[in-house]
Amino acid sequence: xxxxxxxxxxxxxxxxxxxxxxxxxxxxxxxxxxxxxxxxxxxxxxxxxxxxxxxxxxxxxxxxxxxxxxxxxxxxxxxxxxxxxxxxxxxxxxxxxxxxxxxxxxxxxxxxxxxxxxxxxxxxxxxxxxxxxxxxxxxxxxxxxxxxxxxxxxxxxxxxxxxxxxxxxxxxxxxxxxxxxxxxxxxxxxxxxxxxxxxxxxxxxxxxxxxxxxxxxxxxxxxxxxxxxxxxxxxxxxxxxxxxxxxxxxxxxxxxxxxxxxxxxxxxxxxxxxxxxxxxxxxxxxxxxxxxxxxxxxxxxxxxxxxxxxxxxxxxxxxxxxxxxxxxxxxxxxxxxxxxxxxxxxxxxxxxxxxxxxxxxxxxxxx
Numbered sequence: 001x002x003x004x005x006x007x008x009x010x011x012x013x014x015x016x017x018x019x020x021x022x023x024x025x026x027x028x029x030x031x032x033x034x035x036x037x038x039x040x041x042x043x044x045x046x047x048x049x050x051x052x053x054x055x056x057x058x059x060x061x062x063x064x065x066x067x068x069x070x071x072x073x074x075x076x077x078x079x080x081x082x083x084x085x086x087x088x089x090x091x092x093x094x095x096x097x098x099x100x101x102x103x104x105x106x107x108x109x110x111x112x113x114x115x116x117x118x119x120x121x122x123x124x125x126x127x128x129x130x131x132x133x134x135x136x137x138x139x140x141x142x143x144x145x146x147x148x149x150x151x152x153x154x155x156x157x158x159x160x161x162x163x164x165x166x167x168x169x170x171x172x173x174x175x176x177x178x179x180x181x182x183x184x185x186x187x188x189x190x191x192x193x194x195x196x197x198x199x200x201x202x203x204x205x206x207x208x209x210x211x212x213x214x215x216x217x218x219x220x221x222x223x224x225x226x227x228x229x230x231x232x233x234x235x236x237x238x239x240x241x242x243x244x245x246x247x248x249x250x251x252x253x254x255x256x257x258x259x260x261x262x263x264x265x266x267x268x269x270x271x272x273x274x275x276x277x278x279x280x281x282x283x284x285x286x287x288x289x290x291x292x293x294x295x296x297x298x299x300x301x302x303x304x305x306x307x308x309x310x311x312x313x314x315x316x317x318x319x320x321x322x323x324x325x326x327x328x329x330x331x332x333x334x335x336x337x338x339x340x341x342x343x344x345x346x347x348x349x350x351x352x353x354x355x356x357x358x359x360x361x362x363x364x365x366x367x
């Protein structure tokens with residue numbers, strides 16, 4: 001499997017896999033039926049795969065914005081290893097009552113939509129908490145694993161919906177179970193469009209819109225989307241006059257040295273970063289890994305150092321990078337322009353990415 005599940009090689013080694021089992025009960029979900037007619041390929045259907053259209057848009061809501069059940073949502077199934085997505089519909093006879101979010105930012109997004117009381121589990125607490133969410137409210141959610149959670153503890157919560165990052169819907173020790181295997185147990189699934197290849201900020205807005213329909217909180221969802229769009233427009237206007245900067249994503253290998261990720265498949269992150277005039281130096285690289293020699297040759301203006309909970313202290317990484325003789329020809333090193341970014345905010349596939357872009361813009365441009 002590829003590292004968009006674990007975007008940085010060190011992440012697999014350090015994430016905690018401890019979990020707690022909650023009391024099991026009878027499954028409360030309904031089997032989901034009716035796979036869509038064709039498979040979305042990794043390339044060629046990126047736009048449609050990231051932002052599907054509801055197959056029954058006219059039956060999803062009344063004129064007053066209230067959901068009419070049963071509600072059919074066009075979503076996805078993935079292979080057992082969390083890749084090779086294909087369309088699959090989910091049919092909801094009512095709003096879910098017991099929800100597991102497979103990443104912290106997705107759980108925080110649900111809290112913002114007033115759905116915190118529906119959460120019976122969360123995992124992948126890999127970064128900073130969202131300051132827009134009450135810490136006390138988040139603490140009410142049972143933590144199934146500090147790192148990525150496996151299928152058994154997820155099923156043990158007796159959920160009627162598992163929601164979140166696409167790559168974690170896998171039948172593996174780091175996966176919360178595949179879409180098909182969860183659906184076969186009567187558990188609905190919702191794969192975030194923002195986490196699919198080819199995604200953009202519009203995919204995030206689509207996620208929020210569809211969550212609003214699923215839970216019959218369409219007014220709250222629409223208001224939240226409007227606020228996010230306003231923030232995106234404000235960011236774009238703020239930095240419109242700035243010269244575009246080339247960036248590269250780097251990670252600490254665990255001993256203070258850097259590895260480079262091409263980031264070429266991270267379209268959702270790139271769309272957010274484009275608001276602040278940051279362009280990926282390796283956007284056209286086919287693979288995921290980039291050599292230090294390539295990094296030096298490309299001469300990026302900015303380096304983005306991803307930090308996740310439990311990783312090497314970023315201050316020691318910065319110190320080592322700035323002192324590394326092999327990196328001295330890189331403008332980002334010469335000008336001390338390595339910026340630490342939060343893993344959760346960028347790869348948790350919630351709305352934290354907007355605040356993260358705002359913070360990074362201030363750091364890069366000083367305004």
